[in-house]
Amino acid sequence: MKTDRRSRILEIVSNKDIETQEELAEELRRLGFNVTQATVSRDIKNLQLVKMLNSKGRYKYVISRDEGKDMGEKLVSILEQTVVSVESLDKFVIVKTITASASAAAEAIDQLDLTEIAGTIAGDNTIFILVRTVEKARDLVEKISSMMRK
Structure with a gap:
C-alpha cells in the first residue's frame, strides 16, 4: 500500500501543481487512499x-533532481535557478533574483565561503554583497555570472 501510494504521489506531482500537503492529501483521497x-x-x-x-x-x-550532487553543486544549482542579474557598484555586488528567492541565493553565496565577501543582506528579490575591494567586487560578479551560465 505504501509503495503504491508513493508511486501515485510521484505521478501527481509530476502532472499537477501541488502547493500544499493538504492539496496532495486531497488528490490521494480522490484516488481512494485514506491518508492524513x-x-x-x-x-x-x-x-x-x-x-x-x-x-x-x-x-x-x-x-528532487539533486540526489547525486555534492554540496557545491547544489549551491551552484540554487544560483543557476534563481539569479536573474548581477552587477558591481564600487565595493558592492547587487544580485537580482526571481521573486522570493534572494534569501536562498544569499545563503548559497554565503555557503560558498568566499573570503572576498564581508557580508550579505537579502530582501525578497535583491541581495547586497559588501566586498573588500572594488577589484574583488568585479571578480565576484564574474564568478556569479559564470555560475548563472552553467
Whole structure:
C-alpha cells in the first residue's frame, strides 16, 4: 500500500501543481487512499520532494533532481535557478533574483565561503554583497555570472 501510494504521489506531482500537503492529501483521497496530513508529510520527506517556483510564481512540489550532487553543486544549482542579474557598484555586488528567492541565493553565496565577501543582506528579490575591494567586487560578479551560465 505504501509503495503504491508513493508511486501515485510521484505521478501527481509530476502532472499537477501541488502547493500544499493538504492539496496532495486531497488528490490521494480522490484516488481512494485514506491518508492524513502526517502520512503525506512523511511520504514527502521519504521521497525527497522539494518546493520550487512554477511559471506563475507560486510554489509547487517537485521531484528532487539533486540526489547525486555534492554540496557545491547544489549551491551552484540554487544560483543557476534563481539569479536573474548581477552587477558591481564600487565595493558592492547587487544580485537580482526571481521573486522570493534572494534569501536562498544569499545563503548559497554565503555557503560558498568566499573570503572576498564581508557580508550579505537579502530582501525578497535583491541581495547586497559588501566586498573588500572594488577589484574583488568585479571578480565576484564574474564568478556569479559564470555560475548563472552553467
